[in-house]
Amino acid sequence: MSAASATAMREVPVPACPRVWETGGVALDITASRPDPALLDLPWSMPLEDWPADRLAALPRGISRHVVRFVKLSGRILAIKEIKAELAVREYYMLRNLGRLGLPCVEPFAVVSGRVDAAGAPLDACLVTRHLQFSLPYRALYSQSLRPDTAARLIDALAVLLVRLHLAGFWWGDVSLSNTLFVRDAGAFAAYLVDAETGELRERLSDGQREHDLDIARVNIAGELFDLEAGGLLHGEDPIDTSERIVHRYRELWDELTAAETFGSGERWRVEDRIRRLNDIGFDVDELATVTDLGGTSIFIQPKVVDAGHHSRRLLRLTGLDVEEGQARRLLNDLDSFRAATDRQGEDEELVAHDWLADIYEPITRSVPPRMRGKLEPAELFHEILEHRWYMAELAGQDIRIEDATVDYVANVLPSKPEEKSILGVDTTEIPVHAVDTQELPVVRRTAR
Ligand SMILES: Nc1ncnc2c1ncn2[C@@H]1O[C@H](COP(=O)(O)OP(=O)(O)OP(=O)(O)O)[C@@H](O)[C@H]1O
Numbered sequence: 001m002s003a004a005s006a007t008a009m010r011e012v013p014v015p016a017c018p019r020v021w022e023t024g025g026v027a028l029d030i031t032a033s034r035p036d037p038a039l040l041d042l043p044w045s046m047p048l049e050d051w052p053a054d055r056l057a058a059l060p061r062g063i064s065r066h067v068v069r070f071v072k073l074s075g076r077i078l079a080i081k082e083i084k085a086e087l088a089v090r091e092y093y094m095l096r097n098l099g100r101l102g103l104p105c106v107e108p109f110a111v112v113s114g115r116v117d118a119a120g121a122p123l124d125a126c127l128v129t130r131h132l133q134f135s136l137p138y139r140a141l142y143s144q145s146l147r148p149d150t151a152a153r154l155i156d157a158l159a160v161l162l163v164r165l166h167l168a169g170f171w172w173g174d175v176s177l178s179n180t181l182f183v184r185d186a187g188a189f190a191a192y193l194v195d196a197e198t199g200e201l202r203e204r205l206s207d208g209q210r211e212h213d214l215d216i217a218r219v220n221i222a223g224e225l226f227d228l229e230a231g232g233l234l235h236g237e238d239p240i241d242t243s244e245r246i247v248h249r250y251r252e253l254w255d256e257l258t259a260a261e262t263f264g265s266g267e268r269w270r271v272e273d274r275i276r277r278l279n280d281i282g283f284d285v286d287e288l289a290t291v292t293d294l295g296g297t298s299i300f301i302q303p304k305v306v307d308a309g310h311h312s313r314r315l316l317r318l319t320g321l322d323v324e325e326g327q328a329r330r331l332l333n334d335l336d337s338f339r340a341a342t343d344r345q346g347e348d349e350e351l352v353a354h355d356w357l358a359d360i361y362e363p364i365t366r367s368v369p370p371r372m373r374g375k376l377e378p379a380e381l382f383h384e385i386l387e388h389r390w391y392m393a394e395l396a397g398q399d400i401r402i403e404d405a406t407v408d409y410v411a412n413v414l415p416s417k418p419e420e421k422s423i424l425g426v427d428t429t430e431i432p433v434h435a436v437d438t439q440e441l442p443v444v445r446r447t448a449r
């Protein structure tokens, strides 16, 4: 970093007007809530496309109109998108607002504008976001060893994301697999929004606006799947049928979350039942409108505010582990088995959770050799070991200790998995990586989440 840039470094309050930074006589505008001085070391006077390979992190990325590159900076990886300044600023604040609403999306880091090249000609601004660790673009997931239902699992995750965004009043306007990142979630996927450029945040969305987004989703997904099919990457899934799935899954979930129900006053248990059903699919009810009619013979209920992440919040409260929803559910099941196996049903749940963490979860996830830790996140690894134990037990016809399942998994399954955390050092070319999907673990039946 130059001496000039070091002296120019100061915290910029947000929301803030972009601040001007002097770097080698060139004024850069940087908008950031916590600007990192190292940002100034990046070669902003070069078009992003020409940035030298030694600055870049070669990670898989989706198809995009704009130039996008990943860089390693102060021990983290950032995604940089070259885009018109007003769009960059708009997307930056949109992502911040979505993050504040607790919605799954990439985290904005900075907007850098006022760029000029060596000859003094203006260059587009850059939107900088934090790279979402262990995330995969859908095209990187496709490879010869894919499970046949991968597209369906991706679409299920996207449907959950779209419902959550809509409940919060966000109209996306460009719903697609390319604008979504996928993170493994206990054998399924969790979807994160990556491209908020076209989005609008409102008080609430009308049915017409929601339908419009759904229509965009269906058409875009069909196009993306046809593209995969043309490349020989789609294994037996029909692009049209699969793209219709977004509509069905979205409607199912939307209805489950928002539908009104009326029942007789003698059936009060149905209020509890509705809440439990919502909890089962991973949502908490914050507010429930309950109206009894004048004669007191019927009760009307409708969830008003629903919050996603029921299991992950519960696990966080009990253990401090912050993981995806499906992983949390899986870990909580294991915690329940631990409680039963150690005969501690009557004991305080937090104490049992503490012991489970110290005696089971931490030793197991730490027993993986460090060189293999970049392959899967600890919670996904734990989930895979549980699946592996189940498979081994079925083959052996008897219970298997988790320690033994771990040894077998680390020796026989994990080595063949790709490194998903990051692949650093070389140039970033379009979709260079075909990640191998979760290896088939025979006869493991998954229940729908
Ligand atoms: N923070 C991030 N973490 C991981 N990957 C990212 C991140 N930001 C961008 N990417 C990757 O870069 C790709 C392109 O980003 P993005 O969709 O924002 O570009 P775009 O040019 O606006 O796209 P479009 O053509 O849809 O307008 C994404 O699909 C994703 O793979």
Ligand SMILES: [Mg+2]
Pocket (backbone or CB within 6 Å): 063, 064, 065, 178, 179, 195
């Ligand atoms: Mg995009």
